[in-house]
Amino acid sequence: MKTLDDFKLKGKRVLIRLDLNSSIINNKVELSMRFKEHAKTIIELVKKQAKIVILAHQGKKGEKEYLESLEQHSKILSKLIKKDIIYVDDLFGNKAINAIKNLKDSQILMLKNTRSWDDETKNLTSEEHSKSEFIQRLSPYFNLFIQDALSVCHRSHASVVGFAYVLPSCVGRVLQKELENVEKINQKLQRPFTLILGGVKIEDYFGIMDKYIGNRQVDNILTTGAVCLIGAIAKGIRLGKEEEFLEKKDLMKQVPKLRAYLDKIELPVDFAIDVNNKRKEILVKDLPSDYSILDIGAKTIKEYVKIIKKSKTIFIKGSSGNYEKPGFEKGTKVLLEEIGKSKAFSLVGGGDTTTAIEKYKIKNLKNISLSGGALLEYLAGKKLPGIEVLK
Secondary structure, eight states: OOBGGGSOOTTOEEEEEOOOOOOEETTEEOOOHHHHHHHHHHHHHHHTTOEEEEEOOOSOTTSTTOOSOOHHHHHHHHHHHTSOOEEOSOSSSHHHHHHHHTOOTTOEEEOOOGGGSGGGGOOOOHHHHHTSHHHHHHGGGOSEEEEOOGGGTTSOOIIIIIHHHHSOEEEOHHHHHHHHHHHHHHTSOOSSEEEEEOSSOGGGGHHHHHHHHHTTOOSEEEEOHHHHHHHHHHTTOOOBTHHHHHHHTTOGGGHHHHHTTTTTSBOOSEEEEEETTEEEEEEGGGOOBSSOEEEEOHHHHHHHHHHHHHOSEEEEESOSSOTTSTTOOHHHHHHHHHHHHOOSEEEEOSTHHHHHHHHTTOOOOOOBOSOSHHHHHHHTTOOOHHHHTTO
């Protein structure tokens, strides 16, 4: 795949796909790590005197975090790069096209949410998307398409695969680094290799467990979050009150699937329960409990830290528990801090994990992915439409 180094960009119109999808609190878009990382690619394009047009999305239609306008996003990015971004509340109409045609070298334009156009999210091939009105209207005005977001590459959406089919294309700096990090694990793996899997999206982990267990490349699979809770139930341990939460989140259906991995994964020996808003530790042998389980316990943290210290490659994704509740951040915080201290090559999966990193100002984590599901699919060896079309 080509990178920015393969093109002369001065005076060229470039269309770049970013992922600026972020949390919204009180109708305000939150500054996230995605903005900070993508800003680096935009700054490079400005220095190389390209004419830059940004495509991005925010939420899905019908969901509370959907915004048709990306004006807030343009203002946040403007502050980071210290340069005004022109925002046009249009995607491929006359307003958008006129603004694109009038761009000068080093100017930046952001268009409205790609998902404001209903056909954006149709699951079509790159060739089919390339024939759509969106791609046909805009592509003639560009010299290059840049994909900079691994987090959207597992979706065969118009803005992800359509432009890359008809325009010279390359990866941006964020995506380039993401792919290099995965290659270090898949092609240059140093053992012992430790996977640390947490959060609630249990079904996302079966692919990478199958791959690395099947290849006999993984030495430790440490479980936290809902993964270890479902693992405990699969082992025949009754949790008590916490099972109500797992039922509510529709996670109990993962019990039979996880049962097949019990001899390959590490489960906690203790947990932290919420007793009147205070942390209390409880051994697994003392379950079930009438209280909610919100974190892994101190003994488990100690054992997991020992394994982290011996590892030469580490991949972590998902929080260890409800880290946003005071007193229950310990598992998430300590494991991430220890990985930051480690000399091992480490890759941190995006989503909730990156939120925790920012919240607790975890230092020295060099390789933090902006992607969640797409990263796991790529690590598992799946072909991603947004990557394949760039080849």
